[in-house]
Amino acid sequence: MPERQRADARRNYTRILAVAEEEVAAHGADASLEQIARTAGVGSATVRRHFPTRRALLEAVSRQRIEALCARAHELTGKGGGRDALLEWLDDLVTYSVSARGLAAALAYDGSVYENSCSAALEEAAGPLVRRAAQDGALAADVTFADLVTLVVGIVFATEHYPDPTVQAHRLFRLAVAGLSPQS
Structure with a gap:
């Protein structure tokens, strides 16, 4: 304002x-x-x-949560292993996105040229986590921040009507991280 x-x-x-x-x-x-x-x-x-636009309204409504997620990314940068720090932050992103209705929509790519200030702020804050995980070999080099946000947004949208969307979203996120193959 x-x-x-x-x-x-x-x-x-x-x-x-x-x-x-x-x-x-x-x-x-x-x-x-x-x-x-x-x-x-x-x-x-x-x-x-x-x-x-509706997105501008959703971004304004989500601003405090975005700021908290940015602060969390800064807090995790340089702590522990690259994979663990990134997964902890992504887990927080899943939690916030499920609990804060409208946040996933504010983060979603809508195909327009409209600047998404929520995603841009998160990318700036969490970019070091993504780069460190890739440098540590814990994340494929071609995986981008946008890919990770799209994955979380998709999971949140897919689970929003479940009786307990938080449990289901975290289950699907863990599945996406682990992959489909049985662990040996």
Whole structure:
């Protein structure tokens, strides 16, 4: 939110964001923009002026969780083995993405040229974890950060309607990491 906005515009932004956080928590990424506007006591055009796309709204709603994930990546950088640090961070990403409705949608690639600030911030913070795991030989050299986020987003979307999506998402993530072959 630009600081040079008028006071009423800043208040509207804050009110819209608070309502959007509640609506996304209740209804996920498909939360109604019109309902958000009504509950915030503003018009739909005001919501769209502050958040020109649904993704922009989801990114704003997810900002605190993204910051926490970035801090966690910094904390894990240089600790333990490259594989363990990366897997611990990815496990946190799965946990956050399942528990914070709308976060997976904010991270998902939508085929547009729109800059995804959530993914960009995470890539900057977790990039060293990915590079270190690759340097340690624990991650194939051609696996990118975007590949890993896409895997997590896919798992979260695939499990969101399970009775216990957290358990199922972590099970599928462990399966993806271990592979399909029986361990010997």
